[in-house]
Amino acid sequence: MIRSAKLVNKAFNGFLLASVLTVLGSQAGALIDALMLSHFIGADAMAGVNITKPVTQLIFSLTCIVAQGGAMLTGMAIGNQDKRQANGVFSTSFAVLFLMGLVGSMLPFICGDGLVHLLCNEPTLMVHTSKYLNVQLYGALPLILMLALMMYVAVDGAPKLVTKATIASEITHVVLGFIFLKFCGWGVMGAAWATNISYVVAVTLMLSHFREKESLKFSLGTFSTTSLGKLLLMGLPMGISTSLIAVRMLGANHAAMTYMGAHGMEAMAVCATLLSFSMIIISGTVNSYTPVATVLKGSDDNRGVALVSRHAMAFMAIGLGVYVALMVAFPGTFAGIFGIKDPEAMKIARVGIAIHAFNIFMQGFCILIPMYQIYSHKTLSLIVSIGQPLLPMAMFWLLCAHPCGISPWWGFFIGQVMVLLVIAPYILYKYFTDKSMTPFLLIPRKNADHLFDVTIPARIEELDSTMKDVQHFLTDECKATAQEAVATTVVIDELVQNAIKHGTASCIDIRVSATGKQVKVMLHDDGRPFNPTLQPADEGDDSMGLKIVKGLAHDLTYTHTFSQNVMSYTTTL
Numbered sequence: 001m002i003r004s005a006k007l008v009n010k011a012f013n014g015f016l017l018a019s020v021l022t023v024l025g026s027q028a029g030a031l032i033d034a035l036m037l038s039h040f041i042g043a044d045a046m047a048g049v050n051i052t053k054p055v056t057q058l059i060f061s062l063t064c065i066v067a068q069g070g071a072m073l074t075g076m077a078i079g080n081q082d083k084r085q086a087n088g089v090f091s092t093s094f095a096v097l098f099l100m101g102l103v104g105s106m107l108p109f110i111c112g113d114g115l116v117h118l119l120c121n122e123p124t125l126m127v128h129t130s131k132y133l134n135v136q137l138y139g140a141l142p143l144i145l146m147l148a149l150m151m152y153v154a155v156d157g158a159p160k161l162v163t164k165a166t167i168a169s170e171i172t173h174v175v176l177g178f179i180f181l182k183f184c185g186w187g188v189m190g191a192a193w194a195t196n197i198s199y200v201v202a203v204t205l206m207l208s209h210f211r212e213k214e215s216l217k218f219s220l221g222t223f224s225t226t227s228l229g230k231l232l233l234m235g236l237p238m239g240i241s242t243s244l245i246a247v248r249m250l251g252a253n254h255a256a257m258t259y260m261g262a263h264g265m266e267a268m269a270v271c272a273t274l275l276s277f278s279m280i281i282i283s284g285t286v287n288s289y290t291p292v293a294t295v296l297k298g299s300d301d302n303r304g305v306a307l308v309s310r311h312a313m314a315f316m317a318i319g320l321g322v323y324v325a326l327m328v329a330f331p332g333t334f335a336g337i338f339g340i341k342d343p344e345a346m347k348i349a350r351v352g353i354a355i356h357a358f359n360i361f362m363q364g365f366c367i368l369i370p371m372y373q374i375y376s377h378k379t380l381s382l383i384v385s386i387g388q389p390l391l392p393m394a395m396f397w398l399l400c401a402h403p404c405g406i407s408p409w410w411g412f413f414i415g416q417v418m419v420l421l422v423i424a425p426y427i428l429y430k431y432f433t434d435k436s437m438t439p440f441l442l443i444p445r446k447n448a449d450h451l452f453d454v455t456i457p458a459r460i461e462e463l464d465s466t467m468k469d470v471q472h473f474l475t476d477e478c479k480a481t482a483q484e485a486v487a488t489t490v491v492i493d494e495l496v497q498n499a500i501k502h503g504t505a506s507c508i509d510i511r512v513s514a515t516g517k518q519v520k521v522m523l524h525d526d527g528r529p530f531n532p533t534l535q536p537a538d539e540g541d542d543s544m545g546l547k548i549v550k551g552l553a554h555d556l557t558y559t560h561t562f563s564q565n566v567m568s569y570t571t572t573l
Contacts, residue, residue: 004455005307007509007524008296011562012308015288016315018159020280032174033191034273038339040181041128043266045188046338048128050269051120051253052136054246059104059140060147061243066096067148069235072294072374073227074216075155079298081557081568088222090152093231095223097148104140108133119250122257122265132188139196146199149206155291156216157561158209165205173198237369237381244389251393259400259408263345270338270349271356274327278360281319282367285312290370295561297374299522299568300513303453306443309371316364327357355409359392362416377430377442383423391415448513448520450477458505458525460497467493470512478514480573488512488571491553492521494545495567498532499525505565514573523567530565531558 038046070093077086107115113130120129146169150162173194180190209215249272256268289312296304327334335349366388372381392415399408431437436445452473456462467489474485492510499505505527513520532546533556549556553569560566 002455003303003307003453003509003511004507005311006455006507007526007564008292008304008308009311010526011292011564012288012311014563015154015159015292016284018154018163019287020284033177033195034269034338036177036181037188037191041187043269043339043341043345044125044262045128047262047265047269048120048125049132049188049191050272051125051129051265052133053272054119054249054253055115055133055136056143057246057249058243059143061239061241061246062100063097063144063147064242065232065235065239066093066100067151067235068238068290069093069231069233071151071155072234072290072370073231074152075291075294076298078155078559078561079295079301081559087217087219088224089227089231090216091218091220091222092224092227093152094148094218095220096228097144098141101141101144104144105138107140108137119253120257121254122262124262125257125265128188132192135189135192136195139192139199142196142199142203146202146206149203150287152216153206153209154287155294156209158212158215161206161209165202168205169198169202172201234373237373237378237385240382241366241369241385241389244386248389248393252396255393255397255400255408260348263342263348266340266345267335267349267352270335270340271352273338274334274353274356275360275363278320278323278363281316281323282364285316285319285364286367286370288312289367292562293370293374300448300520301511301522302444303451305374306438306441306445309441309443312367316367320361320364324357324361327360328354351407352409355407356412359412359416362413363388365416365420371441371443375443380423380426380430380442383426384419387419387422388416391418448515450514452477452510452512455507455509456496458500458508458527460500463493463496466510470510473512474514474519474573478519478573480519484571484573487552488519488521491549491569492523494549495523495532497545499523499527499530499565499567502527502530502532504528517573518570519573520570521568523565525565526563527565529560531560532567533558 034046034049037049070089073089074086077083077089116126116130116133119133120126150166153159154162176194176197177191180186180194184190186193210218252272253265253268256264260267289308292308293305296302296308331350331353332346334353335346340346340349365384368384369381372378372384392412394411395415395418396408396411399406399411427440427442430442431439437443438445450473452470454466454469456466470492471485471489474480474488475482480488492512496508496510499508505525507526509522509524511522511524513522532549553571556567556569558565558567
């Protein structure tokens with residue numbers, strides 16, 4: 001018997017639905033916002049608002065450095081069942097994020113006009129850009145808190161709440177945007193106010209999670225400069241990537257305005273919006289993968305990380321493939337949806353959308369950033385973080401400035417290919433110098449001296465043969481005495497029986513890892529929540545089996561993570 005991918009994929013899929021709905025809610029709001037702006041005001045308003053996106057992206061990137069790094073460390077601490085460390089990282093992160101939000105909200109008073117001139121060099125679009133940006137920045141604090149809470153509430157086991165908060169937020173966004181634009185006549189400022197209010201709605205709903213007894217807890221007394229340094233290093237590659245996306249947006253916008261004029265900028269706005277909408281697949285996958293992978297890594301489950309990594313990449317490839325095929329087949333339809341009517345603008349947009357679709361597919365490789373970061377392949381992570389945003393923009397600008405017979409829009413795709421060509425030699429070098437890692441993803445195949453890792457159906461009749469295999473593993477591979485092997489097997493057998501009898505599990509993962517004389521046992525099942533360390537509700541006293549377990553496994557711990565029961569304990573041979 002071998003370990004199957006069923007439970008790790010089930011954990012990923014449980015997050016995936018919530019993550020996709022979360023990103024769908026946010027991107028649908030942005031899409032409807034763009035449609036309302038283009039139809040109620042004009043395509044120039046849509047383009048002017050799109051010019052401000054680098055600012056939002058920069059705020060997002062700074063948040064990512066602190067929140068994404070903190071959430072990954074928190075996930076590892078949860079996987080290692082160290083709630084004290086998890087709370088300390090969470091508290092340190094949020095103290096810094098709150099201060100960042102306050103500073104961001106003050107930017108309109110400090111350098112609002114300067115930012116407008118930095119972002120826009122097209123006079124016909126500058127008025128819309130200025131009006132939207134100055135209102136948008138007032139919402140920096142709730143935006144930062146919303147983005148951070150999405151990461152922490154999800155990794156703390158409540159992704160469905162994130163989805164509910166996002167959907168409620170975007171309903172607020174769309175309804176208020178319609179009212180402010182259609183009936184109040186507030187123009188692009190109305191769209192900005194609707195967006196800011198929607199952030200507040202999301203933050204308010206997600207904060208309700210922290211009323212739960214077992215949730216992460218905030219305390220200024222746990223602020224730690226050591227934790228701050230670690231989370232900044234962990235989040236740096238993703239933060240660099242997202243901050244350079246702001247640079248890419250700024251550079252691509254300026255290239256389009258400089259060499260293609262207002263019509264080129266309108267086409268760029270449509271391409272940018274379609275790229276944002278692809279985040280339903282890209283961000284949904286990354287946001288589902290990261291908490292599951294970090295918790296598995298925290299529990300030293302490298303095989304589980306490899307299984308969920310392959311599943312995540314397969315889902316993203318299929319999803320993006322379908323989306324890109326639609327863009328290639330119907331570019332004019334997409335351009336028309338966004339209000340592009342001028343024949344010259346439509347000509348530019350049709351070419352741009354069809355070619356830019358290939359860049360969107362390649363954008364999915366951003367999932368390599370958390371994959372490499374989790375296992376400290378920092379060089380690879382940084383190359384992808386820096387190269388993926390900058391090289392496509394640089395190649396687009398180069399082909400705009402120096403025509404060579406191919407459309408400048410191919411520059412984005414060429415830049416993405418160049419990133420893969422840069423990392424390929426390094427990946428091959430790492431793999432051939434350490435064959436114990438998986439190809440391409442470079443995940444260690446195992447980090448224990450000995451590993452027993454199987455999935456069994458949740459049926460009592462499966463136990464006898466499995467427990468014999470466990471006992472042989474302990475005596476033959478781990479060199480345990482017969483008495484030590486029997487004691488460990490008895491604990492596993494009783495815990496698995498409890499999972500089968502009291503839960504509704506379909507299967508159970510049994511993982512026994514030995515390093516030196518230390519043996520760690522971890523059991524996962526997908527049944528209803530059931531904590532065998534507590535006194536059963538239908539019995540006046542512990543059963544004899546549980547008494548034996550508690551006598552043999554003194555550090556037995558239980559958590560309910562990713563809608564699965566997790567039992568673990570460590571013993572010494």
